[in-house]
Amino acid sequence: MKKYWIGIFGQVRAQQKRFVRDKMALFFTFLFPLIFLLVFGSVFSNDSTSFNIAIVNNSQTEFAKSFVKNAKENSKDSILKIKDVKDMNDAREKMKRSELNGIIELPSDFGAIKNNGNHPIPTGTMNVIYSKGSEQTGGALVAVMNQITNSINSQMGQPEAPLKAVGKAIGDEQLKSFDYMFTGLLTFSLMSMGIFGLANQIPAEKKRGLYRRLRAAPFTSGQLIISTAIHYTTISLLSLVMMVIAGTLIFHFNMRGDWALFVMISVLSAFMTVGVGLLIAGLSENEDQSSSLSNLISFPMMFLSGTFFPLHLFPEWLRSVAQFIPLTPVTDGFRLIMTEHATFVEVLPQFGIIAAWTFAVYFLAIKLFSGNNYPRIVK
Numbered sequence: 001m002k003k004y005w006i007g008i009f010g011q012v013r014a015q016q017k018r019f020v021r022d023k024m025a026l027f028f029t030f031l032f033p034l035i036f037l038l039v040f041g042s043v044f045s046n047d048s049t050s051f052n053i054a055i056v057n058n059s060q061t062e063f064a065k066s067f068v069k070n071a072k073e074n075s076k077d078s079i080l081k082i083k084d085v086k087d088m089n090d091a092r093e094k095m096k097r098s099e100l101n102g103i104i105e106l107p108s109d110f111g112a113i114k115n116n117g118n119h120p121i122p123t124g125t126m127n128v129i130y131s132k133g134s135e136q137t138g139g140a141l142v143a144v145m146n147q148i149t150n151s152i153n154s155q156m157g158q159p160e161a162p163l164k165a166v167g168k169a170i171g172d173e174q175l176k177s178f179d180y181m182f183t184g185l186l187t188f189s190l191m192s193m194g195i196f197g198l199a200n201q202i203p204a205e206k207k208r209g210l211y212r213r214l215r216a217a218p219f220t221s222g223q224l225i226i227s228t229a230i231h232y233t234t235i236s237l238l239s240l241v242m243m244v245i246a247g248t249l250i251f252h253f254n255m256r257g258d259w260a261l262f263v264m265i266s267v268l269s270a271f272m273t274v275g276v277g278l279l280i281a282g283l284s285e286n287e288d289q290s291s292s293l294s295n296l297i298s299f300p301m302m303f304l305s306g307t308f309f310p311l312h313l314f315p316e317w318l319r320s321v322a323q324f325i326p327l328t329p330v331t332d333g334f335r336l337i338m339t340e341h342a343t344f345v346e347v348l349p350q351f352g353i354i355a356a357w358t359f360a361v362y363f364l365a366i367k368l369f370s371g372n373n374y375p376r377i378v379k
Contacts, residue, residue: 007223007227008223008226008227008230009227009230012227012230012231015227015228015231016231050079050080050081051079051080051081051101051102051137051140051141051144052081052083052099052100052101053080053081053082053083053100053101053102053103053104053141054082054083054084054085054091054094054095054100054103054104055068055071055072055082055103055104055106056085056087056088056091056103056104056105056106057106057110058105058106058107058108058110059106059107059108059109059110059111059112059124060108061110061111061112061113061122062111063110063111063113063122064106064110064111064124067106067110067111068106079144080144083099083100085100088103088105091103092129092170095129095130095131096131096340097180097310098179098180099310099312101130101137101141102128102129102130102137102138102141103127103128103129103130104126104127104128104129104145104165105126105127105128105129106124106126107124107125107126107127109124110124110125110126111123111124112124114162121162122162122163123162123163124162124163125163125164125165125166126145126149126163126164126165126166127165127166127167127168128141128142128145128165128166128167128168129167129168129169129170130167130168130169130170131169131170132169132170135169138167138169139167141167142165142166142167145165146164146165148165149163149164149165178247178251178253179253179254179338179339180310180335180339181308182247182251182253182338183331183334183335183338183339184306184307184308184331184334185243185247186240186243186244186266186334187269187305187307187327187330187331187334188302188307188308189236189239189240189243190236190240190266190269190270190273190330191273191298191301191302191307191327193232193235193236193239193270193273193274194232194236194270194272194273194274194275194276194277195273195276195277195280195294195297195298196277196294196298197232197235197277198228198232198274198277198278198281199277199278199280199281199284199290199291199293199294201281202228202278202281202282202284202290203281203284203285203286203287203289203290204287207286207287222366224369225278225362225365225366225369228274228278229271229274229275229278229362232274232277233267233270233271233274236270236273236274237266237267237270240266240270255338256338256339256340256341257336257337257338257339257340257341257342258337258343258344261337261342261343261344261347262334262337262338264351265330265333265334265337265347265350265351265354268351268354268355268358269330269333269354271358272326272330272354272357272358272361273326273327273330275357275358275361275362275365276297276326276361277294278361278362278365278369279361279364279365279368280293280294280297282364282365282368282369283368300325301325301326301327302327304318304321304322304325304328305322305325305326305327305328305330305331306322306328306331306332307327307331311328326354326357326361328353329349329350329351329353329354329357330350330354332350333347333350333351333354336350
């Protein structure tokens with residue numbers, strides 16, 4: 001057993017030496033992800049010129065109903081884009097996920113009629129609800145809503161503002177667009193290293209005759225798979241660390257969850273994506289085949305796993321398909337931990353699914369690598 005592991009770590013060191021000498025591999029491992037991060041970070045860190053809001057009407061007055069109806073009718077040409085919600089809980093959940101910038105709450109007495117001499121007038125105070133840490137957005141929304149109420153007050157000839165808006169900060173600091181996208185970029189980084197980097201490397205080494213030499217040595221397919229998994233998991237995690245540092249320093253990513261949980265799911269996810277790369281390499285006879293298979297497998301995973309596009313935007317049937325994609329629990333796990341304070345119990349389903357995929361891909365990879373083109377597995 002000792003010789004078995006000495007052989008594994010000897011092969012890990014050999015792979016690391018080849019990796020350090022490969023300038024192209026170094027570029028795509030460390031510099032390309034940072035370039036990708038800078039481009040996407042610059043795009044998604046910009047503030048929007050419009051606001052996505054929801055109106056929660058708790059009032060049954062005719063004025064409140066008319067106010068909501070007119071607001072929705074004018075939404076297309078306004079900086080206020082009104083989104084449909086079921087109730088206040090639904091609205092708060094969407095604001096937590098950054099689908100909404102704020103919530104306009106009309107209290108039960110909003111629009112209640114009071115007599116001012118011979119002129120009955122509607123009165124009330126609407127609440128402009130926004131997330132803590134988003135005071136700039138909240139202040140802008142309050143100002144916009146006060147402009148609207150002041151316009152209504154002027155039309156009614158009421159200078160004392162019977163209608164007005166007040167701001168109210170709730171909950172945790174709202175996610176920025178970059179915070180949501182950053183977790184997807186981390187998933188993409190793991191996928192790129194595990195699939196594109198590894199799947200093309202093994203057929204190339206096979207073509208150079210590396211595995212013919214290994215068959216002549218006391219080195220098994222099991223040792224090959226373990227040493228390759230250790231090497232590529234290590235460099236995947238190093239790339240991930242660089243992206244986290246850059247995202248925190250440059251774009252001020254705010255980690256809301258437990259770093260220990262993040263490390264655990266990162267290691268397991270990196271190990272799993274490397275296994276997918278090994279599986280593709282085992283299915284490929286040459287670099288052309290591995291490149292085609294990598295694209296065929298990775299692009300659907302990238303777009304259907306919620307990496308760049310929220311799953312709630314997909315049709316119901318496509319969301320069901322996404323649950324069977326290996327990257328989906330990785331993306332969900334990262335977002336739950338990094339943006340929603342999730343505990344270990346809350347992300348246990350994601351850990352379980354990733355572990356199941358890990359077992360499946362390595363089981364199949366070992367079967368494929370036990371063929372004639374690779375060293376025989378010795379049990």
